[in-house]
Every structure is written in C-alpha cells, then in structure tokens.
Amino acid sequence: MSETDADGTSAASQAIASLTREVADFPEPGIQFKDLTPVLADPAGLATITEALAEVADGCDMVAGIDARGFLLGAAVAIRLGTGVLAVRKGGKLPPPVFSETYTLEYGTATLEIPADGIDLTGKRVLVIDDVLATGGTVAATVKLLERAGAIVVGAAVLLELEALGGRAVVGELKVTSLTVVQ
Template identity: 45%
Template sequence: MTGDTELKRQLVHRHIRPFPDFPKKGIMFRDICPILKEPAALAAVIDLFEEHARKNYEKVELIVGLDARGFLFGPLLAQRLGIGFVLIRKKGKLPGATVSVVYDLEYGTAEMEIQEDGVAPGQKVLLIDDLLATGGTLLAACELMRKQQAEVLGCMVIIELKELNGIEKLKPLSVYSLLEY
C-alpha cells in the first residue's frame, strides 16, 4: 500500500462517526454521513475505489449500486471509470419490468430488484455498497446478477465488520473493503 493510499484511508477513517447502542443496545453503528459533508473525504473514497477497480477489474463494464448507500458512491465511481451505473432497489421502487430476488434477514425476509434491462447478459459488473456486515444483502445482489446472467467481478464496500464474517458468504468473489472494524 502506498503512502498516499494510507493517507486517504486515514482521512476516510477520521470521517466515520461511531454511534454506540444504535439502532439497539450492543450495536456500534458506523455513520458514513460525515464523509459526504467533507469533499476531501468523499474524493478519497472514490480515489481508493477507482485505484482498486483500475488495477484489478480492467474489463468492468458497469457499476451496480445497492439501495441506498451504494447510490451515493457508485455513480461517482462509474463516472470516473467512464462506464454506466445501475440501481438495485428495494421491491416496488423501480418502474417498468423488473427482476427480483427474496433474501433472508435476521428476522424475516426482504426483496430487492433491478430493472429487467438494467444489466445485459454477459456484462461484467462490480457491486458497490457502504457496508459488509453479515453478507446477506451483497449475496442477494450477486444472485440477482446471476438471474440477469451478468458476470460479477467483485464487490466493493467502505466498511467491513469483520466479526460478522459476511465475507465467507461471498466466496469465491473478491471483496474490497476500505476499512475493517
């Protein structure tokens, strides 16, 4: 890791605000909102994602962002890479024909979808979100991409919560995390 890369990671780290006991007791919530308020921190996030994508995913054709925080970083990265951006949303939020997948949550299920024409068969995509916790949401997004016959090259997140071991669900896919807690 270059010195410049490490300085950017430190800048991003300084702009993540911890909230103990949110949304319930025993949870340490990592708030990324301060990154969005500080142009240098936001630029550092996109710089780090761009550097990783250019080095490891030369053939990426599309960035796919997960509802909702993947929408904040994905379009900026896509624009830097000169490629398109597509949304994966919660069920019922997209117009037109959609493809969906149901996935398990800690207490129940959820459903996410993409517009039917959002990703072409064989298209090489990178998934982006703010957080990897248990891995369920990113795994569901990968399943949605399989339904679309897209090729998932990898996943990128700002924060990985190591103790929840979500990365295991995503194997053999590569997951790039800017920060690990």
C-alpha cells in the same frame, strides 16, 4: 494506486477512520453504529474513497450501487471510470418487469430488484459497490440478481467491513475489497 502512508494505512482508510461518526446503542442497545454520512459529505473524503474504489474496478463495464448509500458511491465511481451505474433497489421501488432476489437478514427478510427491461446486462462485467459489508446477505443477493440478469460480477467493494459478522463467508469466492476493516 491509492496513496499509502509510512504506517501502511491508505488515505481512504484514514479518511474513513477520521470522519466516521460512531453512535452508541443504534439501532438497538449494544450496537455501535458506524455512520459513514460524514465521509460522504466531506469533499476530500468523498474524492479519496471514490478514487480508492475506482482502483479495484478490474476493467468493469458497469458499476452496481446497492440501495441507498451504494447509489452515491456507485455513481461517483462510475463517473470516475467513464461507465454506467445500475441502482440495485429495495423491493417495490421499480416498475415491472423486474428481476428480484429475496434474502434473509439478521432480523427478517428483504428484497432487492433491478429492471428486467431497458438495460441488457448480458456479458457485462459489473463491480458491486456498497457502504458496509456486515453479514454479507445484501451483497450475496445482489450478485445472484446480477448473474440472473446475465452479468458477470467481477467483485465487490465496500468502505467498511465489519469482520466479526462474517460477511466474507456468505459471499463465498467473490473478490471483496474493503477500504477499512473493523471488528
């Protein structure tokens, strides 16, 4: 179980809070961007969040990391768990054949892909990992993609949830663990 301080905050949540860089007006005016790059670059921070994410794996057979920071997190968690990792890529990055899922973003559409050959996901219990849960579209599309490939998605885990953007409503009944929640 993750270490919790007397005030009820976890070590992972503290690492995220202390190491996240906030950037005003990025990528557009009025947005307060939460840059998690310093959390990943800090050895103690990375170890702490990897352990916290691994704790929610729920007996998974594989970890699916979403492009791009989810790749880093997913690989670290998979190594910790002794499982494989699947990179859920942005559209057009994998050779065919692929399974693909197109979804709506707040500013347009995007596509995610996984290989349709070479990896049998049938019946595999998969934990989805990403850095941020915002509007929920990316996680929801990943779940659809994995389920279409035959996987059983056991949940999703993220470092940071932007609660005000309503991502949990979009992912429905999926169990989502957020190491830190902000408005």
